[in-house]
Amino acid sequence: MSKIEKTITVGTVSKHQKKEVEKRRGRLNEYSLAGLGIGGMIGAGYFLGSGLAIREAGPSVVLAFLIGGLIMMQVLGAMTSINVNRLQQGSFRVYVEQFLGHYAGFLIGWALFISSILAIGSEAIAMGVFTHYWLPKVPLPVLATVFMAVIIVINALNMEVFGHIESAMAAAKVLALLAFILIGGWMLFTHGGITAHHPFASRRGFFPNGSSGLLQSMLVVIFSFSGISAIAMASTEVAKPRTQIPRAAGLMTFGSIGLYAFSMLVLVMLTAWNTVSTHKSPFVHAFDVIGLDWAAAFFNIVILLAAFSVMAASYYTSIQLIVSLSEVKKGPGLLLKHSSRGFYRYAWLAVATGCLLIVGLSFLLPSSLYNYLVSASSYFTFLNWILNLITFLIWRKKRRETETFQSKLVWGVPGAYVTIFAILLLFGISLRVNDFRMGFYAASSFVLIITLGYAVWKRSAPHMEQENRE
Numbered sequence: 001m002s003k004i005e006k007t008i009t010v011g012t013v014s015k016h017q018k019k020e021v022e023k024r025r026g027r028l029n030e031y032s033l034a035g036l037g038i039g040g041m042i043g044a045g046y047f048l049g050s051g052l053a054i055r056e057a058g059p060s061v062v063l064a065f066l067i068g069g070l071i072m073m074q075v076l077g078a079m080t081s082i083n084v085n086r087l088q089q090g091s092f093r094v095y096v097e098q099f100l101g102h103y104a105g106f107l108i109g110w111a112l113f114i115s116s117i118l119a120i121g122s123e124a125i126a127m128g129v130f131t132h133y134w135l136p137k138v139p140l141p142v143l144a145t146v147f148m149a150v151i152i153v154i155n156a157l158n159m160e161v162f163g164h165i166e167s168a169m170a171a172a173k174v175l176a177l178l179a180f181i182l183i184g185g186w187m188l189f190t191h192g193g194i195t196a197h198h199p200f201a202s203r204r205g206f207f208p209n210g211s212s213g214l215l216q217s218m219l220v221v222i223f224s225f226s227g228i229s230a231i232a233m234a235s236t237e238v239a240k241p242r243t244q245i246p247r248a249a250g251l252m253t254f255g256s257i258g259l260y261a262f263s264m265l266v267l268v269m270l271t272a273w274n275t276v277s278t279h280k281s282p283f284v285h286a287f288d289v290i291g292l293d294w295a296a297a298f299f300n301i302v303i304l305l306a307a308f309s310v311m312a313a314s315y316y317t318s319i320q321l322i323v324s325l326s327e328v329k330k331g332p333g334l335l336l337k338h339s340s341r342g343f344y345r346y347a348w349l350a351v352a353t354g355c356l357l358i359v360g361l362s363f364l365l366p367s368s369l370y371n372y373l374v375s376a377s378s379y380f381t382f383l384n385w386i387l388n389l390i391t392f393l394i395w396r397k398k399r400r401e402t403e404t405f406q407s408k409l410v411w412g413v414p415g416a417y418v419t420i421f422a423i424l425l426l427f428g429i430s431l432r433v434n435d436f437r438m439g440f441y442a443a444s445s446f447v448l449i450i451t452l453g454y455a456v457w458k459r460s461a462p463h464m465e466q467e468n469r470e
Contacts, residue, residue, distance in 0.1 A: 028237045030244040034251035039170020041227035041256055042177070043310045044126030045119075047303040049220050049374050050264070051282045056433070057217035058208035059199035059268040062261055068221035069257035074419040075385045076228045077410025078392035080249045085403035087241050092229065096387050099394040103454055108387055109325050110450045115380035116318040117351065121358030122373040123311040124148045128362075129370075130304040133280065133297075141362040147308070148359045152352045155315045156343075169309040176302045177259050180283055184266035187290055199268050208273065212429065219430040222385075222423075223378040224260065228252070246407055253409060278370055318351045319344055330457060368435055375430070375439025376446075382423050383447075389416045 054061050082095050093112070097105025128143035135143065199205050207214060238244040267282055271289040276282045281303060287296035323344050325331035335347040362369045393416050395403075410416060430436045 028244075030238070030247035030251065033238060033244065033248040034255060035170065035174070037228070037248065037252040038255050038259070039173055040310070041225065041252075042170075042173045042259070042306075043119075043227070044123045044303070044307045045220075045226070045374060045377075046224040046260070047281050047283060047307070048126045048129055048278055048370070049122075049223060051276045051278045051280075052371060052374065053217040053220040053224075054264075054268065054273050054276045054282060056209060056220075057214045058273040059205065060207050060214045061217055061221075061268065061273075062264045064214050064217045064221045065224075065260040065264055066257065068218060068225055069253070069260065071222070071385075071419055071422055072225040072228055072256075073253045073409045074411065074415045075388060076249050076253060077407035078389050078416055079229070080246055080407040081405065081410060082392060082395050084242055084245055084405045084407075085399065092388060092391075095395070096391050099391045099398070100387065102458070103451075104387060106330055106454045106457065107447070107450055108384060109321075109330060110453065111380050111383055111447070113318060113321045113325065114446050114450075115377050115384075116314055116321060117354040117358060118373050118377045118380075120148075120151075120311055120314050120318065120355050121361075122370055122377065123307050123314065124151070124355070124359050125362055125370045125373070127304060127307050127311070129279065130281065130284075130300055130307065133284065133300050139366075141359070141366055144359050144362055145356075147311070148355055151308075151311050151315050152348075152355070154312055155319070155348060155351075169306045172302050173306045174259065176299060176306075177263050180286075180299065181259075181262050181266050183292070183295060184270050184286065184290075187292075188266065188269055199273070212432070215426060215429045216433050216436075218426045219375055219378045219433075219436055222381055222426070223374050225256065226377065226381040229384075242405065246405075249407060249409060315351060315355070319347045322350060323347050368438075371435040372439045372442060375433075375436040376442040377439075378430075378436075379427070379440055379443035380446075382427055383443075386420055386423055389420050392416055 050061070053064060057064050079092065083092075086095065088094055093105055093109045096108050124144045124147050125140070127147045128140040131143045131147075132138070132140055209216075238248075263283070267286050270286045271282075275289075276285060281300065283303075284296045284300050287293070287299060322331055322335055326333060326335040326347075335344065335350060337346055338344045358373070365372070392410070393413060396413060406412070411418075431440060
C-alpha cells in the first residue's frame with residue numbers, strides 16, 4: 001500500500017480527520033495521483049511474486065498480465081464511478097455497507113486489515129530473499145525477522161518522513177522497470193535474442209503448460225494489481241475530483257498494464273521461463289543470465305529499498321485500518337487509546353503481533369510460506385473486487401438522478417457481470433495449484449473468524465441501524 005492509502009477510514013471520521021482531509025485537498029493532480037498509484041501498486045508481489053506466475057504460464061505470462069489488466073480496469077472503473085458520484089471519506093467500506101448491508105461492510109473492513117498483515121509478511125520475506133542475494137549463508141527467516149523488527153520500531157517512532165521516502169521509492173520502482181525494459185530491449189536488439197529457443201516460435205513454446213497454466217498464473221497476476229484502491233483512497237486529496245480522478249484512473253490503468261506487460265515480454269525473451277523461481281527476483285536473475293552483474297546488483301538494491309518503504313507504509317496503514325474499525329465500534333475499544341502525540345500503542349502492538357506471527361511461520365515453512373501468503377492475499381483481493389462490482393451493479397439501479405458520471409473504464413453492466421464471472425472462473429482454476437489451495441484454506445479460515453466476530457459484534461450492538469442509507 002502506498003502513503004496515499006493512509007487516508008482510508010472504515011466508517012465515520014473524527015473532526016481531526018476531517019480537518020486533515022481539508023488540509024490535503026488540492027495537494028494532488030491527476031498526474032501525481034496516477035504516479036503515486038502506480039508506484040504503490042508495484043511491490044514485492046511483482047518483483048518477486050511474478051516468478052510464480054512465470055513458472056505456471058511460461059512466456060504466456062505476458063498475455064496473463066494483459067488479461068489481468070483488463071479485469072483490473074473493469075474493477076477500477078466501477079470503483080471510480082461510485083466514488084466520483086459519492087465522494088466520501090472511508091469510500092468503499094462505506095459504499096459496500098450502504099448497498100450490501102452491515103455484514104458485507106464488516107467483512108470487507110476486517111478482510112482488508114488481515115490482507116494488509118499478510119501482505120506485510122510477504123514483503124518481509126521478499127526482503128529476506130533480496131538480501132539473500134548478498135548474504136546467502138544467513139537463513140532467510142532470520143533476515144525477514146530482522147527487517148520486520150526494524151519496521152515495527154520505525155512505526156513506534158511515528159516517523160512521518162517515511163511518507164516522503166516512499167514517494168521517492170515509488171518513482172524509483174517505475175524508473176527501475178523502465179530501465180529493465182530499455183536495457184533488456186537493447187540486449188535483444190543487439191544480440192538477436194538470448195534464450196536458446198524463441199518463446200514465440202510455436203504454440204508449445206508460448207504455452208509450455210497449456211492454457212491451464214496461463215489461467216492458473218492469474219491468481220498471482222491479480223495480486224500484482226491489488227493496489228488499485230490507492231486512487232479511491234486519495235480521492236479527497238484532489239481539487240477537482242470529477243475530472244482529475246477519472247484521468248488518474250486511466251493513466252494508472254494503462255501505465256501499470258504497459259509496465260507489467262513490456263517488462264514481462266523482455267524478461268521471457270532474455271531468459272528461459274523454467275529457470276525462474278521465487279528464490280531470487282526474476283529481474284535480477286535475467287540480468288545475471290545476460291552477464292550484467294552490476295545491473296543485477298543495482299536492481300536488487302532498488303527493489304530492496306522499495307519493498308522496505310512499502311512495508312513501512314503498509315504497517316502504518318494497518319494501524320489506521322484497525323483504529324478506524326474500532327472508531328465505528330467494529331473493533332476493540334482498547335485500540336483507540338493513544339498518547340498525546342497521537343501514537344496508538346495498542347493498535348501498534350496488535351499489528352506487530354500479527355506480523356511477527358506471520359513471519360515466524362517462515363521458520364516452519366521456509367520454502368513455501370511466501371507462496372501461501374501471496375495466494376491468501378490474492379483470494380482476499382478476489383473477494384474485495386467481487387463485492388465492489390456487485391456494489392456497482394446495485395448502485396446503478398439505485399443511484400440518484402444527480403449521479404450521472406460513469407467511468408469509461410468499466411463497460412457498464414455487461415462489463416461488471418463478465419468480470420465477476422471471470423474472477424469466479426479464475427478462482428476455481430487456481431485451486432488446482434497446491435500452494436494456492438493452501439492459501440485459499442487460510443483465507444477461508446480468516447473469513448470464518450470474521451463471520452464469527454460479526455455475530456458477536458451484532459449481538460453486542462443492539463443500536464445498529466436496521467436499514468442502510470444510500
